[in-house]
Amino acid sequence: MRVFVLVWLLCLCEVEGRKGWKGPWERYIRAPEDKRRIVPRGIWKTEGDVDVDVEEGTVRIGEGGWVSWEFGENISGRVCLVVEGVEGGLEEVSLAYSESYLFAGPVPDATTDRRMRDLPLRLGVEGPGEVCVGREFVRGAFGYFTLHVPKDGDGDGDGDGDGDGGQGWFWGVGMGGRISGLGRKKKRIAISEVRVSCSSFPSQGDNGREAYTGYFSSSSDLLNKIWYAGAYTLQLGSIDPREGGALIDYNRVVDHNRSPAGSWYSNFTISEGGSVTTDGAKRDRMVWPGDMFIAIPSIAVSTSDWVSVKNALRVIFKNQYFDGRLPYAGPPMGVTENREFSDTYHLHSLLGVFGYVLWSGDLGWLGEIWGRYLFALHHSISIVDDMGLVHVTSTADWLRPGMTGHNLEASALLHTVLSRSATLASWLGRDVPPLWAATQTRLETGFSRLYCPETGLFSDNIGQRSCYPEKGQPYSPVLPQDGNSWLLISGANLAPSGLPFRSPKSPSRAPSPLPHGPPTRRQISQKLRRRWLKHGAPCPEFPNTISPFASGFELLGHVHSGEVDTAVELMLLEWGHLVNGDGFNNGSTLAEGFRIDGDVQYPAYPSRARNSLAHGWASGPTWVLSEWVLGIEVKTPGGGEWEVKGTLTKWLGWVRGGVTLGNGGRVEVKVWRVVSEDEKGVVYEVRAEGDTKGVVAGMKIKGGERVVVLVREGDKGEGIDLGEVKVVGVEEDEWYRNTVVGCGGEEWVFDEDWKEPKMEEREQGVVDWGVMEENFRTEVWEGWEAHVGWVKEASDL
Ligand SMILES: *[C@@H]1O[C@H](CO)[C@@H](O)[C@H](O)[C@H]1NC(C)=O
Ligand SMILES: *[C@@H]1O[C@H](CO)[C@@H](O)[C@H](O)[C@H]1NC(C)=O
Ligand SMILES: *[C@@H]1O[C@H](CO)[C@@H](O)[C@H](O)[C@H]1NC(C)=O
Numbered sequence: 048m049r050v051f052v053l054v055w056l057l058c059l060c061e062v063e064g065r066k067g068w069k070g071p072w073e074r075y076i077r078a079p080e081d082k083r084r085i086v087p088r089g090i091w092k093t094e095g096d097v098d099v100d101v102e103e104g105t106v107r108i109g110e111g112g113w114v115s116w117e118f119g120e121n122i123s124g125r126v127c128l129v130v131e132g133v134e135g136g137l138e139e140v141s142l143a144y145s146e147s148y149l150f151a152g153p154v155p156d157a158t159t160d161r162r163m164r165d166l167p168l169r170l171g172v173e174g175p176g177e178v179c180v181g182r183e184f185v186r187g188a189f190g191y192f193t194l195h196v197p198k199d200g201d202g203d204g205d206g207d208g209d210g211d212g213g214q215g216w217f218w219g220v221g222m223g224g225r226i227s228g229l230g231r232k233k234k235r236i237a238i239s240e241v242r243v244s245c246s247s248f249p250s251q252g253d254n255g256r257e258a259y260t261g262y263f264s265s266s267s268d269l270l271n272k273i274w275y276a277g278a279y280t281l282q283l284g285s286i287d288p289r290e291g292g293a294l295i296d297y298n299r300v301v302d303h304n305r306s307p308a309g310s311w312y313s314n315f316t317i318s319e320g321g322s323v324t325t326d327g328a329k330r331d332r333m334v335w336p337g338d339m340f341i342a343i344p345s346i347a348v349s350t351s352d353w354v355s356v357k358n359a360l361r362v363i364f365k366n367q368y369f370d371g372r373l374p375y376a377g378p379p380m381g382v383t384e385n386r387e388f389s390d391t392y393h394l395h396s397l398l399g400v401f402g403y404v405l406w407s408g409d410l411g412w413l414g415e416i417w418g419r420y421l422f423a424l425h426h427s428i429s430i431v432d433d434m435g436l437v438h439v440t441s442t443a444d445w446l447r448p449g450m451t452g453h454n455l456e457a458s459a460l461l462h463t464v465l466s467r468s469a470t471l472a473s474w475l476g477r478d479v480p481p482l483w484a485a486t487q488t489r490l491e492t493g494f495s496r497l498y499c500p501e502t503g504l505f506s507d508n509i510g511q512r513s514c515y516p517e518k519g520q521p522y523s524p525v526l527p528q529d530g531n532s533w534l535l536i537s538g539a540n541l542a543p544s545g546l547p548f549r550s551p552k553s554p555s556r557a558p559s560p561l562p563h564g565p566p567t568r569r570q571i572s573q574k575l576r577r578r579w580l581k582h583g584a585p586c587p588e589f590p591n592t593i594s595p596f597a598s599g600f601e602l603l604g605h606v607h608s609g610e611v612d613t614a615v616e617l618m619l620l621e622w623g624h625l626v627n628g629d630g631f632n633n634g635s636t637l638a639e640g641f642r643i644d645g646d647v648q649y650p651a652y653p654s655r656a657r658n659s660l661a662h663g664w665a666s667g668p669t670w671v672l673s674e675w676v677l678g679i680e681v682k683t684p685g686g687g688e689w690e691v692k693g694t695l696t697k698w699l700g701w702v703r704g705g706v707t708l709g710n711g712g713r714v715e716v717k718v719w720r721v722v723s724e725d726e727k728g729v730v731y732e733v734r735a736e737g738d739t740k741g742v743v744a745g746m747k748i749k750g751g752e753r754v755v756v757l758v759r760e761g762d763k764g765e766g767i768d769l770g771e772v773k774v775v776g777v778e779e780d781e782w783y784r785n786t787v788v789g790c791g792g793e794e795w796v797f798d799e800d801w802k803e804p805k806m807e808e809r810e811q812g813v814v815d816w817g818v819m820e821e822n823f824r825t826e827v828w829e830g831w832e833a834h835v836g837w838v839k840e841a842s843d844l
Pocket of ligand 3: 304
């Protein structure tokens, strides 16, 4: 957008009482209309003795047989069966769930890390009637549900016949069914219905589609899918706090459960209140601060589920340690003497506070926790040492290795948090201690110790991962995606005068001229872009991985550098794979991560089946599209003031969308490319509702008003008399085509010649299997090899 002078406006003074935004874009919403009763789309696969009677609507399964149903996008909840009858003394059936079709079958995908696959769940059946799994067996996300009638002797129900030492995984209702007296007859069950009641997003009502308080719609079908997949991922990850804690091995330190390895349930209470946002729908179903920075604004622009967000933040602050540190995660972490901690997640929690207060306007709560907030912030300031960098005290981060020493990401996060903290303090009318700005200056000096002049990027830490190896050590700098992205987000001065240093530990300047010149945001943004592979941005700090979490930071890094085109290109590339790639959720939800060659395995885990395919930290595009492409930037808590300054980017012909502000006001933006006789331009139309005011292209607008601006190519903006804006068609889908704008005696219509540019071809990433195995050889995975044989056998099914 160029500079513009403006404009014109008219009070429409219209009052709209509706909650959602009605329109053709609603077809992209993946949430169920009635979550209380969800039925599968159909049978996906059967094996063995199975008889499907389409007319009667019954499915009969005999010993050893199984049926997998496919649910499509409706993928969370508690399963019930309507049993028509049982034969042959059948007392129990075996149930298995999977998010991906790749792991659909009688062996479930994985929630915990103790076995490669979860144990199947046994459900007792007594004969005709309805039978449901117990309340604790809510499966947070699945696209496939399998019912298996085990053969006698299949004690563990995994179908491998080993009986698993008689370790029956026998839970559910109706245990101990009657023997029908037909003992020698083959075991069989007849089912007439499978259905699910979904207990996710409890604070949003039963109709998941009406929960939307924001919308997004554009000329790119793929971006629309991505925006809504992010929103639905966050809906599924918002749960009843009493149905949390899928990591039963961590729960054990609190609830002393004696569940066998590979068993699962979800009844651990993870926060107060009636709803809470968690990391993922299948797992871990815990409050994870790593998700706060991205998830909170993405929730803000889609469903405004403040209750869930606030309960998550509250439990983190409630469990603050005596020295100011915030726990690595919510319960079961942070509540025992283990004191799990991560320097970066600690800072993510503080960023979560900023996101929540900015969008919701909850200054009252900020006031309540301000003392705790400062206590936490000053802990991080206290670990910035003589090097001018955060010297991390914990290796824990987003499961990426190498989080040690004077780390770039942690330092750049702190720089960002300090700026946001100053803003929070000003909202509360408090003084900003000079220590904060002084710490930022020290950090900027520290950053330049990490600059690698020969690469134009910053390295991970001082030491092995820098570009100045110790004598005798190999040259193998790690130029992290997370740290470099956070530097861009932080707004730090990247080239303080007299810097960078010759080497991290030397006080003298690097030789000049620098091969890539002093670092600039634009240059870092371009260098990150040049590393992209066929399926997304790699993160060298975590080999073999493409992370939509770290790439979420990268998206934000690009937009904070003014490179919105680059951010959208990365969405199309990486999130395009998450939406369309083989083995993911067919576009419903966004996964935790994946392998550099595009495979569904997340290299943090040896088991491919453990990846969480609905993980809130992957929802970055939902936020970025609303705030930087539509361009709705909230300026004051609750949205009393905002500014619209979006970039349509070269990837879009038109875009429209809206948000509901924390104070109840609403803003809607439409942007489209236009042509007149011999000129091109872009039209911006903004409407505001409620007690709110904003700025559009330098011009003021308040609730009840509408503004239309024409920006000619290479020219400034011009306000349009609303009488000159004519709607010539009725197809709501084609609003941009149906709107004709008169200006300067000319008519401006949609630019039909515009075409979406082609994406560059990029190479597919190659897996380094040696490094991959190295990563799994940590204590967490001790005994892992022992399970491989088990899975091999199971996959023979
Ligand atoms: C999801 O459930 C809704 C009913 O809530 C139904 O209309 C829709 O067809 C279902 N989608 C799939 C893919 O099964
Ligand atoms: C998802 O994709 C897989 C693989 O292409 C396909 O077999 C399956 O039917 C799809 N599921 C849905 C619900 O579309
Ligand atoms: C959670 O469910 C498990 C499995 O049924 C059970 O053993 C445990 O007692 C339950 N815990 C609570 C707190 O209800």
